[in-house]
Amino acid sequence: MKIPQLALEPARRTARNIAGAVLGLTLAGGLAVAAVAPAAQASPSSDSTLRVEADTAFSTFNPFLAYFDADLNVIGNIYPTLTTLNQQGVAEPYLATSWTNSANKLTWTFKIRSGLNWSDGVPITAGDAAWTFNLIMHNSTAATANGALVGNFASVTAPNATTLVITTKQPEANMLYVSDPITGIPIVPEHIWTKEVSNLGNFKNMTFPVVGYGPWIATGYVTNQYATLTANKSFFMGAPKFHTLIMQYFSNGDAAVAALRSGQISEIDDLTATQYEALKSNKDIQLVPSVSNGWTAIELNPGAQTQSGKHFGNGNPALQDPRVRDAIEMAINKQELVTKIWDGLAVAGAGYLPPAYPQFQWTPPASGSLAYDPAKANALLTSAGYKMGPNGIRIDPKTHQPVVLRLGIHSDETSDAQMAPYLQEWLHAIGIGVDVQSMSFNELNAELPKGDWDMLSDGWGTGPDPTYLLSIQTCGDLPTSTTAAGNTDAFFCNKSYDNLFSQQSTEFAPAQREQTIDQMQQILYQNAVDVVLYYPDNLGAVRTTDAKDFFYGKPNAQGFYPQQNLFINWSSATPLASADASSSSSAAVWIVIAIVVVAALAGAAIVIRRRSTATERE
Amino acid sequence: MFSTAAPLSPQELVALESPPTGGGSGGRDFLSYLARKLAAAVVSFGGLLVVGFVIFSLMPSDPVAALTRGHVTSAKQMAFLIKQLGLNQPVWERFGHFVTNTLTGNLGYSWQFQTPVSTLIAQRLWPTLLLMGSSTIVSVFLGMWLGIRSGWRPGSLLDRTSTGAAITLWSVPTFWLGIILLVVFSTGLGPIPSLFPAGGMSTPGTAGGLTPAHVLDIARHLVLPCLTLVLVIFAQYQMIMRSSMIDEQGNAYLLTAKAKGLRDDDVRRKHVVPNALLPSVTLIFLQVGGMISGAITVETVYSWPGLGYLTYQALQIPDLPLLEGTFIVFSASVIIFNLLADLVYRYLDPRVRRA
Numbered sequence: 009m010k011i012p013q014l015a016l017e018p019a020r021r022t023a024r025n026i027a028g029a030v031l032g033l034t035l036a037g038g039l040a041v042a043a044v045a046p047a048a049q050a051s052p053s054s055d056s057t058l059r060v061e062a063d064t065a066f067s068t069f070n071p072f073l074a075y076f077d078a079d080l081n082v083i084g085n086i087y088p089t090l091t092t093l094n095q096q097g098v099a100e101p102y103l104a105t106s107w108t109n110s111a112n113k114l115t116w117t118f119k120i121r122s123g124l125n126w127s128d129g130v131p132i133t134a135g136d137a138a139w140t141f142n143l144i145m146h147n148s149t150a151a152t153a154n155g156a157l158v159g160n161f162a163s164v165t166a167p168n169a170t171t172l173v174i175t176t177k178q179p180e181a182n183m184l185y186v187s188d189p190i191t192g193i194p195i196v197p198e199h200i201w202t203k204e205v206s207n208l209g210n211f212k213n214m215t216f217p218v219v220g221y222g223p224w225i226a227t228g229y230v231t232n233q234y235a236t237l238t239a240n241k242s243f244f245m246g247a248p249k250f251h252t253l254i255m256q257y258f259s260n261g262d263a264a265v266a267a268l269r270s271g272q273i274s275e276i277d278d279l280t281a282t283q284y285e286a287l288k289s290n291k292d293i294q295l296v297p298s299v300s301n302g303w304t305a306i307e308l309n310p311g312a313q314t315q316s317g318k319h320f321g322n323g324n325p326a327l328q329d330p331r332v333r334d335a336i337e338m339a340i341n342k343q344e345l346v347t348k349i350w351d352g353l354a355v356a357g358a359g360y361l362p363p364a365y366p367q368f369q370w371t372p373p374a375s376g377s378l379a380y381d382p383a384k385a386n387a388l389l390t391s392a393g394y395k396m397g398p399n400g401i402r403i404d405p406k407t408h409q410p411v412v413l414r415l416g417i418h419s420d421e422t423s424d425a426q427m428a429p430y431l432q433e434w435l436h437a438i439g440i441g442v443d444v445q446s447m448s449f450n451e452l453n454a455e456l457p458k459g460d461w462d463m464l465s466d467g468w469g470t471g472p473d474p475t476y477l478l479s480i481q482t483c484g485d486l487p488t489s490t491t492a493a494g495n496t497d498a499f500f501c502n503k504s505y506d507n508l509f510s511q512q513s514t515e516f517a518p519a520q521r522e523q524t525i526d527q528m529q530q531i532l533y534q535n536a537v538d539v540v541l542y543y544p545d546n547l548g549a550v551r552t553t554d555a556k557d558f559f560y561g562k563p564n565a566q567g568f569y570p571q572q573n574l575f576i577n578w579s580s581a582t583p584l585a586s587a588d589a590s591s592s593s594s595a596a597v598w599i600v601i602a603i604v605v606v607a608a609l610a611g612a613a614i615v616i617r618r619r620s621t622a623t624e625r626e
Numbered sequence: 627m628f629s630t631a632a633p634l635s636p637q638e639l640v641a642l643e644s645p646p647t648g649g650g651s652g653g654r655d656f657l658s659y660l661a662r663k664l665a666a667a668v669v670s671f672g673g674l675l676v677v678g679f680v681i682f683s684l685m686p687s688d689p690v691a692a693l694t695r696g697h698v699t700s701a702k703q704m705a706f707l708i709k710q711l712g713l714n715q716p717v718w719e720r721f722g723h724f725v726t727n728t729l730t731g732n733l734g735y736s737w738q739f740q741t742p743v744s745t746l747i748a749q750r751l752w753p754t755l756l757l758m759g760s761s762t763i764v765s766v767f768l769g770m771w772l773g774i775r776s777g778w779r780p781g782s783l784l785d786r787t788s789t790g791a792a793i794t795l796w797s798v799p800t801f802w803l804g805i806i807l808l809v810v811f812s813t814g815l816g817p818i819p820s821l822f823p824a825g826g827m828s829t830p831g832t833a834g835g836l837t838p839a840h841v842l843d844i845a846r847h848l849v850l851p852c853l854t855l856v857l858v859i860f861a862q863y864q865m866i867m868r869s870s871m872i873d874e875q876g877n878a879y880l881l882t883a884k885a886k887g888l889r890d891d892d893v894r895r896k897h898v899v900p901n902a903l904l905p906s907v908t909l910i911f912l913q914v915g916g917m918i919s920g921a922i923t924v925e926t927v928y929s930w931p932g933l934g935y936l937t938y939q940a941l942q943i944p945d946l947p948l949l950e951g952t953f954i955v956f957s958a959s960v961i962i963f964n965l966l967a968d969l970v971y972r973y974l975d976p977r978v979r980r981a
Contacts, residue, residue: 152703156703209710232936256825259926260825260928267812269820270814451687455686457688494701
């Protein structure tokens with residue numbers, strides 16, 4: 009019988025030879041690369057390059073469209089702003105040297121610094137600032153990222169090259185935070201951007217070097233990997249100490265930590281508590297926990313409603329009772345969450361605004377405190393008519409149903425998964441059942457505006473001006489219809505709170521404004537719609553062999569540094585001579601290993617070859 | 627399988643001896659076969675257009691909230707974004723645009739990258755092909771080499787060790803294996819120094835281009851992600867090849883070949899391996915077809931800037947045009963390679979020609 013042959017003999021033999029060659033070459037090549045390449049790697053310190061982790065992937069360097077942190081961090085360092093923030097988070101002169109406000113508080117006049125030039129040599133004038141603000145005010149595409157910041161602007165003009173006049177519709181107490189680095193509106197060169205207006209939505213601003221002005225100049229970007237900035241040696245506040253700054257994005261936090269450990273990057277932040285603890289033993293790394301500018305909370309659904317008061321969603325009606333919400337707040341041992349989940353690297357939650365900005369820090373008064381007290385929580389529910397059912401779950405007196413609440417947590421947040429069992433246990437102790445539902449960030453986001461939830465894990469952060477964070481609790485941020493997504497955080501609506509919100513936005517005396525904001529925090533606390541669990545520290549780390557003076561400030565009594573600002577960090581970081589002598593030795597080690605492995609492979613091949621012909625020889 | 631095939635009749639043997647194409651009847655057969663396969667491919671593509679749209683439209687999401695999260699955003703801005711992204715359109719209208727755009731070669735515009743989806747895919751294609759191509763080549767040759775030898779002598783030491791290792795590695799979660807390799811070979815562990823980069827495709831700050839240093843640098847970045855993929859996927863080639871080899875060993879033609887005095891090695895190489903190759907060919911084509919989609923987990927672990935990582939980024943928002951665009955390209959690639967596999971089968975396996 010003829011045996012079907014699949015290919016001609018020479019062809020098969022050739023294929024087999026090629027296969028062997030490819031396999032052998034690949035294996036040998038990989039080893040050779042391992043052996044040789046470390047020597048080819050650029051030394052991190054020899055070219056005075058600061059390598060840091062980018063917080064997110066890069067998308068665009070167009071300041072009118074940018075949303076992601078990595079883009080904003082670049083943009084905030086390559087374009088000027090009217091003010092900058094000092095180490096205490098207070099606005100100071102940058103492009104504006106001084107400013108005045110009219111008697112009716114509606115007209116701001118900024119004196120613009122003279123003698124500065126864009127990186128292409130064209131002078132920076134007040135006209136550039138006026139043009140930037142006007143574009144955002146009158147062009148929907150230009151308003152994509154920062155439209156809300158000019159929502160109260162009536163007009164912006166530049167009577168001359170050094171004067172900028174901004175007129176607002178209502179007095180605006182936070183005007184000095186409208187244009188500050190990274191979180192505010194960057195000012196762009198009119199002579200460059202006027203050509204891009206017609207195509208603004210598609211313009212990524214990635215032609216290098218980007219014409220701008222700031223401590224850094226954007227000089228390169230490799231798709232989805234890293235951005236390169238070069239120091240502006242003529243920056244009037246003082247040139248950065250490093251010559252080059254590279255921001256590299258890692259899609260995996262553990263990979264970024266590995267890169268820090270091995271010296272591939274010099275700085276990282278947003279570490280988890282576990283990563284932070286693991287780095288403690290590394291003598292070349294300085295760990296810097298800085299006070300939090302954000303919080304993690306559990307939102308309690310007080311009843312989803314539209315601005316016109318139409319109720320919707322299937323939130324548990326028991327949560328519409330403020331006594332139930334207060335009892336939940338009192339049932340949670342926040343300090344234990346800080347200890348067990350964050351290893352003490354967080355502060356137990358209380359007021360709505362995080363501790364990064366001491367001027368807005370509010371502590372609940374002893375009289376109205378909802379601190380951890382399960383006995384008091386139980387007594388409150390009993391007195392409110394929630395009788396204990398047979399299985400330890402209370403019965404809602406209105407619906408006659410057991411009080412079992414859904415708890416939506418982020419499936420991609422380790423701390424959420426750790427926190428959920430504690431909440432289950434503590435709420436069960438006061439007779440409330442908890443059904444934990446793990447959802448992706450997107451799923452949880454999608455559920456929120458529908459009102460189909462009882463309790464959701466929530467997290468927010470803020471810059472030094474808390475206006476936006478306060479605004480998401482106003483009635484005005486409720487959705488206009490049951491299908492429209494409003495900006496509301498948890499469907500909270502309280503007229504007293506709204507009045508105070510309007511009041512604080514027109515209060516120019518800091519102490520007075522802080523007092524008003526304290527009252528707003530008091531209202532939020534009493535209503536317990538956002539049960540703030542903790543303020544997790546921002547856990548940063550820097551290689552002490554590569555840079556010094558990256559982080560600033562001194563740790564407080566708890567060991568936490570002040571809130572950090574990348575605009576300051578990147579400029580103040582100073583290069584150090586790196587002990588990078590390990591390259592050649594590691595290369596030598598791996599050349600030896602490569603030789604051994606290749607020899608072993610060759611030996612194995614010979615043995616197999618001999619075995620394959622054993623039958624014939626026998 | 628070959629081992630279960632009935633002995634061929636003299637007429638069938640004659641048919642096998644005749645060339646696969648060229649004759650009038652053969653040509654017509656081929657055209658008819660090609661038409662059937664093309665029609666099936668077109669139907670599959672139409673189906674995937676519907677499935678792709680429906681899956682991503684049903685996915686619970688609020689892209690505007692995800693894009694603007696943590697950013698000071700007014701209701702007016704959000705309304706503008708909803709309109710700009712087309713989220714205010716009814717689903718059927720969005721589906722109509724989607725189908726029309728796809729059929730005219732327009733894959734849409736990414737919401738998060740503010741770039742045409744086709745441009746994004748083109749940018750990420752080369753890194754993915756490099757990673758998936760290199761790992762597939764190594765996996766195929768390593769897996770088949772081990773499969774041939776372990777299947778030829780089942781129960782031997784090589785068979786037991788290589789099969790055990792392959793099954794263990796196949797069972798390991800890719801993400802976990804990637805992290806372990808990262809910790810060992812990038813961070814360094816014990817006496818093992820830091821050898822390979824933790825992420826990316828090139829060392830930041832080094833010059834690009836086709837210089838030897840840059841090529842070496844890319845190769846160095848390629849080692850860990852490629853190794854992770856190889857360790858996980860070579861098992862499938864090995865196990866299928868091993869199984870085919872064992873199946874073949876019961877056939878009478880082996881005895882005939884041995885009786886002719888052929889060496890063991892020659893019997894295996896010239897007679898058994900070719901007959902045992904078909905299932906592996908199927909697998910290779912499937913793998914090559916799916917290659918373009920990259921490896922989401924490996925590319926994410928190692929921040930490899932390929933299409934798998936792009937898909938992961940799209941899922942985070944979710945960036946629906948990007949998800950739909952990548953889904954179409956990936957699925958079309960699988961369909962095309964399946965079609966090619968069907969055509970190649972006709973040449974590799976005479977029974978397919980007769981079917």
